[in-house]
Structure formats: structure tokens, C-alpha cells
Amino acid sequence: MTAPQGPLHPEEQTELLRSLTVLFVHALPGDWGQLWVDFRSVGSHVELTGTVLNVFGHTDEWTPPDEAVAYFTRLRAGMYRPGEGTWTSAKYHLAHPDTFSVDYDWKNEPDFDLPVSQAYFREELATFPRAEENIPEWLREKAGLGPAPERPAPAARSGFYLAPVFDGTSEQGQPVVDRPAMHPQDLSAVLDYLKSAPVVLAARGYGRNAFAPDAEPTVPLTYHTDGTWVWAGATPYYLETRRVPPPPQLVKHIRELHHQVPEVDEDTQSAAIAVATGQAEPLPIPPYQPRVIDDRERGVLDKLRRRLDKFHVRPHEYAILEPKPDAMVLEPVPDGEGWQISYWDPDRGPSPRGVYPNVGSAATWLLGDLLFQEEEDGTRERFWASQQAADPQAAPAQPVQAPAIVPLPDEPPLSLFKDRQQVELPAGTEVDRFGYSTGNLAYAAGTRYANRSLPPDWINRGYHIYRLERPLPAVTGVAVPWFGQPGGGRAFLLPRSIEDLLADGSLVEIREATTQPPAPQQ
Structure with missing residues (x-):
């Protein structure tokens, strides 16, 4: 048995994975396009398998170099958490030329190809000690430990945090969200967490969509808990369909758990129902302290x-x-x-x-x-050189100082647009939009859909054309390539929703455009 080596900081983990990637690239056949490697281990028992997809679309089994075992073994040791153990399987993916990702499994039994003796499972627990409550049933059984010792039944939770779906409602009855956007790095894992946590309360049917109240009801009428937080099924629904972020305190909590839903006993689930139904007061949500750049x-x-x-x-x-x-x-x-x-x-x-x-x-x-x-x-x-030679009079609008304008919920992020600047759009400017009037993103009227770089299914949303009746501040930019589309279209983020601007007379809807959009930029 070898004692765990010292912990690896995130940058050291990245460096190890980079070195592993170089090892793989040097060993792969010349026509490779993608690589998948599965690493499984308990104690000193190790299994390593690979699959390669070549540029012609053929898939073949591939034997990774023996040296790769040392990299994965060091990662296992360096990511050990005292009392919690370490991961037992990893799925590594590499896309040509050097884009890699790794998914670690901390909870489930590895899907070994070969028989594994009890001694290796005992070695796992000796090498990476775990508290009793952190030994999963499969590991306890394979190590021959017998049933877990009985512990006093945990007292029902006396308090939970209840995650609000929105932060309020506007005068027009629209949802208001005043919280940081989800980091794309976390989006998929947080969504899976919110959906997979135990359901403690469920009603038949579906609720109405707050963004489309006249549409067919599609919002789940459920409540979930992870033992600390309680949230409505509407929270993952709006995150998935409208990119409405959960409260940042909940997102931080999920990150701290490494996006792994903990076990929630029946007493705790019962206590969560009382919070969901309003029979018990939730705990006050602690203030969010965002990272401050000094x-x-x-x-x-x-x-x-x-x-x-x-x-x-x-x-x-x-x-x-x-x-x-x-x-x-x-x-x-x-x-x-x-x-x-x-x-x-x-x-x-x-x-x-x-x-x-x-x-x-x-x-x-x-x-x-x-x-x-x-x-x-x-x-x-x-x-x-082309930027310096460009005629400043040819620009669609001139830069101005204006309050920050940001995308409303369900709109693409600012990163979808390059060469952004704040401008004042003159009266008479014509813009158009695919979608509900609750958003604030528009394009130069007549822009081809492929030049907008919007999700392909948004083309089925309602199409509307508007004309500015008075000057408006806006953020303008050029759509970058996205969703397999070339982009290049001129976009405008307006200071308020289309709905609000129509209501105060800043915009009017027109039947057809009378102007031509600028040529797409690359």
C-alpha cells in the first residue's frame, strides 16, 4: 500500500492533463480525429481502455500507452478529499488537435472488465480513508465490511434555504431577474443537479410560462431538495429554456458539492415539504458577495x-x-x-x-x-489597416457615453457579439426581431437569419419589424459565428424590452422594412 501523495492544485491538475494529452497525441495514428479513454481503478487495480474515431468516420479500439496509468494515478491521489475518498473512474475525451475534457465519477462503482478481488477494495479504503457515512454501499459490500453501523436517526431539518424563481415582477407583470448570469462552464452540470435532486412535492399537470402566459402550460409543478436548499421545478425549467440563472448562493453551493447531489434521507425530505408548502419558514438567504476585481x-x-x-x-x-x-x-x-x-x-x-x-x-x-x-x-x-482606413462616417451610429445595457433573460450573452460599442441610434432606424416582445435584442432590419447566429429553432418564433420614433441608446455589435452559422450581422441591444419601448412610443411596429441591412462582416 502506498500513502496518497500530496494534493494537486487546479493548475497542477491542468498541467498533468496537458502532459497526458501530449503523450496521447504522440502515440495516436496519423488519421485520428477524436479519442475516448476510460480509466477505472480501486486500490492498485487499474483498467485503461481507448477508442479512436478517425477522420474517415471509422471507430476502432485503441490501447493507450502504459505511461498514461501514472498520470491518472497521480490525479486520483492528488484529488483525494480527506474523509471523502477520491474518484474511481474517469472518462477522458480528446478532439483534434488538442482540445480535451475529463469527467470524474466519485459515487458509482466502476464498470470493470475484469474480476476484482476483495483485497483491492480494502486497499482502496486503506489508501484513501473515508468516514463511515462516505463509504458507498457497493464499496462496503465489495470490501467485505458488512452493513453500515447503525447510527441514531438524524433529526429532521429545522431549516432550509428556499430559492426564489425570480426576483420580482415589473409594472407590466413580467418577471424581473436581478442576479449574475450563469457561467457557461457550469450550465450543464448545474442544470443536471437541479433536475436530478429528489422531488419532494409534485402536482399533476403543468403551470403557465411566466414569459408566455398565453401559451400552453409547460412549467413543472414540483419541488426538489438536496438537504440544504429547496427549489421549484420552475428553476431548472427557466434555466434550460430561458437561461434564467438560479440565485448565485445556490449556484455556489452546488459548485462546492462538485455538482454531486448528496443523499437525502426521508426525514429531511419531509421537512423540505413543509418549506415548499409554506408551513415552515425558510432560512434567510445569506447575502451574495461577488468576486471584486480591485x-x-x-x-x-x-x-x-x-x-x-x-x-x-x-x-x-x-x-x-x-x-x-x-x-x-x-x-x-x-x-x-x-x-x-x-x-x-x-x-x-x-x-x-x-x-x-x-x-x-x-x-x-x-x-x-x-x-x-x-x-x-x-x-x-x-x-x-482596414480599421484605420475605414470611413468613420460610414458607421451606422456614433459612440456615446450611456448607462450599461445588458441582455434581458432568454437573450444571447454579450459574448455572441464582437466589436461592441455603446451608440445612440437615430430616429428612423429600422430593426427586426425573431421572438417575443419581452426581449431587448434586435438586428438591422432584413438581416439574413444565418448572419444572426441565433439558435436554429428560433426561426420559428414570431418575426416583427420596428422603427425608432426617437433616438435611443443601444449596444451594437457584430454576431460571431455560432450554431454552425457564419454570423456577421449587425445587432442592437436596446435599453429596455421591445414591449416597454412600444408602450412608451419609442418604437412602432411596421409591416415591412424600407431600408437595407449593412453587408455581413467577418
């Missing part, structure tokens, strides 16, 4: 932008503080320490490049990585 950090970020501009790095190649598709993204670690850099693939999401203890180290790495790409020099020079 003046020193902002100074480093400003310096990074200046250096990138000096060397003519195009704005759509990188992003600072917010995700952007097809770009290297520098941002604080969500609810954690340090700063992270990821490459955001439009189809596969984030691919980690590293976690750094401070913004200076992260900015230095990002600057070096972007400038090292000498093959981009010519394209960058031509881009900046």
Missing part, C-alpha cells in the same frame, strides 16, 4: 489590452472577464481562488489552458500565447 487587477488587465492592441491582436481572438466563442478567455476562477484561461470552442465549450494564482501570471501567459502565433501576423496587420 484597482491593481484592473490595471493589469488594462495593460494587457494595451499590449495586445500594440501588437495588433484582433479583438475576437481573446476575451477578458467574459466567455467568447472561438477565443482564449481570461477570467477569475468562478467562486474560487486565482485566474483561469480557457479556449472556448463553439461546439464543445471550454477547454482549460491553465489556472494561475494571480492576474499578472495569467495575463503574461495569455499575451505570450497569442503573440507566439506568428502565422497570424499578416492577418492581424491587414485587419488593423
Whole structure:
């Protein structure tokens, strides 16, 4: 038996995975396109299998190099949590040329191909000790420990946090959401968590959609709990369909549990029902304290932008503080320490490049990585030359100072648009929109759908054309390629919802456009 090695910080885990990726790339056949590797282990028993998809669409079994075992074994030891154990299986995925992701399973029994003797399961518990309550039944049985010792029945919970679906209602009766947007890095895992937690209360049928009250009811009438929080089934529903984020305190709680729903006993579930039905008062939700970027950090970020501009790095190649598709993204670690850099693939999401203890180290790495790409020099020079030569009078509107304008719920994030600026749109500007009047995103009237980079099914939403009756502040930008579409269309985020602007006379709906949209930009 070998004692667990020291813990690995997130940046050390990333470095190990990077080295593992290099090992795989050197060993793979020349025509590979994607790779899947399954690693399973208890104690010193290890199984490692691989599957390769080549560029011709053929799938074959592949034997990973023996050296890969040491990397996975070190990760297992470095991610051990005292009293909780470590993961026992990992699914690694690599897409050509070097985009990788890993999913770890901390709860379930590995699906071993070979028989595993009891000694290895005992070795697992000796090497990575667990508290009694953290030994799953399958591990207890395979290690021959017998049934878990009886413990006094836990007292019913006296308090839960109750997650509000929205933060209020506008004068027009529309939901109001005043909370941070979900980080795309967490979206899928948080949604799975919210949906898979035990249902403690359910009614037949469905409730009406707060954003489309006249539509067929589709909102689940359920309540879930994880033993600490209680939330309505509407919370994951609106997150999935409208991108309405849960309260940030709940999101932070889910991250702290590594997106794994804990076991919830019957007494706790019964106590949660009382909170869901209003028979018991929920605990007051603690105030949310967002990560604050101080003046020193902002100074480093400003310096990074200046250096990138000096060397003519195009704005759509990188992003600072917010995700952007097809770009290297520098941002604080969500609810954690340090700063992270990821490459955001439009189809596969984030691919980690590293976690750094401070913004200076992260900015230095990002600057070096972007400038090292000498093959981009010519394209960058031509881009900046065209920017300088552009006629400022040809712009659709002139930059102005205006209050911050952000996407309303269910709208795409700001990262969908490049070359953003705040402008004042003149009266007479014509815009159009696919969707309900509760949103605030519009495009230059007549823009082709493919140039909008919107979800493909949104084309089935109602289409409307509007004309500005008075000048309005807006954020304008160019849609980046997304959802397999080329983008390039001119978009406008308006200061309030279309509904509000129609109500106060700022907009009027018209039957057809009388202007032509600008040519798509790439």
C-alpha cells in the first residue's frame, strides 16, 4: 500500500492533463480525429481502455500507452478529499488537435472488465480513508465490511434555504431577474443537479410560462431538495429554456458539492415539504458577495489590452472577464481562488489552458500565447489597416457615453457579439426581431437569419419589424459565428424590452422594412 501523495492544485491538475494529452497525441495514428479513454481503478487495480474515431468516420479500439496509468494515478491521489475518498473512474475525451475534457465519477462503482478481488477494495479504503457515512454501499459490500453501523436517526431539518424563481415582477407583470448570469462552464452540470435532486412535492399537470402566459402550460409543478436548499421545478425549467440563472448562493453551493447531489434521507425530505408548502419558514438567504476585481487587477488587465492592441491582436481572438466563442478567455476562477484561461470552442465549450494564482501570471501567459502565433501576423496587420482606413462616417451610429445595457433573460450573452460599442441610434432606424416582445435584442432590419447566429429553432418564433420614433441608446455589435452559422450581422441591444419601448412610443411596429441591412462582416 502506498500513502496518497500530496494534493494537486487546479493548475497542477491542468498541467498533468496537458502532459497526458501530449503523450496521447504522440502515440495516436496519423488519421485520428477524436479519442475516448476510460480509466477505472480501486486500490492498485487499474483498467485503461481507448477508442479512436478517425477522420474517415471509422471507430476502432485503441490501447493507450502504459505511461498514461501514472498520470491518472497521480490525479486520483492528488484529488483525494480527506474523509471523502477520491474518484474511481474517469472518462477522458480528446478532439483534434488538442482540445480535451475529463469527467470524474466519485459515487458509482466502476464498470470493470475484469474480476476484482476483495483485497483491492480494502486497499482502496486503506489508501484513501473515508468516514463511515462516505463509504458507498457497493464499496462496503465489495470490501467485505458488512452493513453500515447503525447510527441514531438524524433529526429532521429545522431549516432550509428556499430559492426564489425570480426576483420580482415589473409594472407590466413580467418577471424581473436581478442576479449574475450563469457561467457557461457550469450550465450543464448545474442544470443536471437541479433536475436530478429528489422531488419532494409534485402536482399533476403543468403551470403557465411566466414569459408566455398565453401559451400552453409547460412549467413543472414540483419541488426538489438536496438537504440544504429547496427549489421549484420552475428553476431548472427557466434555466434550460430561458437561461434564467438560479440565485448565485445556490449556484455556489452546488459548485462546492462538485455538482454531486448528496443523499437525502426521508426525514429531511419531509421537512423540505413543509418549506415548499409554506408551513415552515425558510432560512434567510445569506447575502451574495461577488468576486471584486480591485484597482491593481484592473490595471493589469488594462495593460494587457494595451499590449495586445500594440501588437495588433484582433479583438475576437481573446476575451477578458467574459466567455467568447472561438477565443482564449481570461477570467477569475468562478467562486474560487486565482485566474483561469480557457479556449472556448463553439461546439464543445471550454477547454482549460491553465489556472494561475494571480492576474499578472495569467495575463503574461495569455499575451505570450497569442503573440507566439506568428502565422497570424499578416492577418492581424491587414485587419488593423482596414480599421484605420475605414470611413468613420460610414458607421451606422456614433459612440456615446450611456448607462450599461445588458441582455434581458432568454437573450444571447454579450459574448455572441464582437466589436461592441455603446451608440445612440437615430430616429428612423429600422430593426427586426425573431421572438417575443419581452426581449431587448434586435438586428438591422432584413438581416439574413444565418448572419444572426441565433439558435436554429428560433426561426420559428414570431418575426416583427420596428422603427425608432426617437433616438435611443443601444449596444451594437457584430454576431460571431455560432450554431454552425457564419454570423456577421449587425445587432442592437436596446435599453429596455421591445414591449416597454412600444408602450412608451419609442418604437412602432411596421409591416415591412424600407431600408437595407449593412453587408455581413467577418
